[in-house]
Amino acid sequence: MKICSLASGSKGNCLYLETSDTRVLIDVGLSLRETLLRMEGCGIDPAGIHAVLVSHEHIDHIRSAGSFSRKFKVPVLASHLVRRKADKYLSKTQVIEFESGCAFAFRGSRIDPFPITHDACDPVGFVIDTDEGRCGSATDLGTVTRLVTEKLRGCRCLNLESNHDPDMLMNGPYPWELKQRIKSRHGHLSNEESLELLFDLAHDGLEALVMAHLSEVNNHPDHVLRTTSSFLRDQNICAPFVVIGDQFQASAVIQI
Numbered sequence: 001m002k003i004c005s006l007a008s009g010s011k012g013n014c015l016y017l018e019t020s021d022t023r024v025l026i027d028v029g030l031s032l033r034e035t036l037l038r039m040e041g042c043g044i045d046p047a048g049i050h051a052v053l054v055s056h057e058h059i060d061h062i063r064s065a066g067s068f069s070r071k072f073k074v075p076v077l078a079s080h081l082v083r084r085k086a087d088k089y090l091s092k093t094q095v096i097e098f099e100s101g102c103a104f105a106f107r108g109s110r111i112d113p114f115p116i117t118h119d120a121c122d123p124v125g126f127v128i129d130t131d132e133g134r135c136g137s138a139t140d141l142g143t144v145t146r147l148v149t150e151k152l153r154g155c156r157c158l159n160l161e162s163n164h165d166p167d168m169l170m171n172g173p174y175p176w177e178l179k180q181r182i183k184s185r186h187g188h189l190s191n192e193e194s195l196e197l198l199f200d201l202a203h204d205g206l207e208a209l210v211m212a213h214l215s216e217v218n219n220h221p222d223h224v225l226r227t228t229s230s231f232l233r234d235q236n237i238c239a240p241f242v243v244i245g246d247q248f249q250a251s252a253v254i255q256i
C-alpha cells in the first residue's frame, strides 16, 4: 500500500492512495497542471489512476476533479448532491454517484463515504477497505461525531485534519465572522480536537499518519509534528510514518 499527500490546505487538497489493484485520488483541489507536476515529481503515473473521489464541493477539493477525469477518462466518484451543486466543475464528466452513508464496491475495494459536519452541501470522509488493510481520510470537519470515530477505527493509514491552533486563530488576523466559522461545528478541527480523535484511533496497526489541512495563518507545522509525535510516543504507538501535509509540495510516497 502506498500513500502520498500531493497537496493539503485551503488552497488545494489531493491525496494519492495505491493498493495492489486500486489507485485513487481523494480530491483534486490544485490546478490540473500543478497536480500533474506533483504526480510526476513523485513518480505517480496519472494514466494509472482508476478514480477520483470527491469529499465535498469546496474549490480546494474539487477544482480539477472534472478536468483530471476528462483528460484521463476515469470516473469521478461523488455524492448526488455534490454533483448537482458542483455542476460547473463536473459537467461533461463521467460521474459515479454514491450516497453518503452507503458503502459500495469499487474494483477490489469497499469504499465507505461517511457524513461529516462541515459547511458544504453533503460533505463526507472516506474509509477504504482493501485486501491490504484499511485507509481513512477525514478533513474539513467542524466536530468529531461518534460516527466519525467509529468509521475511522482500525486504519493502517490515516489522513486527518489538524487545521488550527485555537489561540493563534483567536489572536490572529482573520475577521471575527471567519474565526467563528472555523471554530464552529461546521468549520475545521483544531490541533487539540484532532489529537483527541487520534486518542481513540491510535492502535498498533497504524503505520502512516498524515496530519492534514493545516492553516497557513493559524498553525505551525513544526508544532503539529512535535505534539503528534510525542502524543503517539505517550500512547506507545510507534507509527513509522508521521507526515505533515503541505500546501506547496508533495510528501514522499510512503510505502507501508
Ligand SMILES: [Zn+2]
Residues within 6 Å of the ligand: 009, 010, 013, 058, 060, 061, 140, 213
Ligand atoms: Zn478544505
Ligand SMILES: [Zn+2]
Residues within 6 Å of the ligand: 056, 058, 118, 120, 140
Ligand atoms: Zn471545505
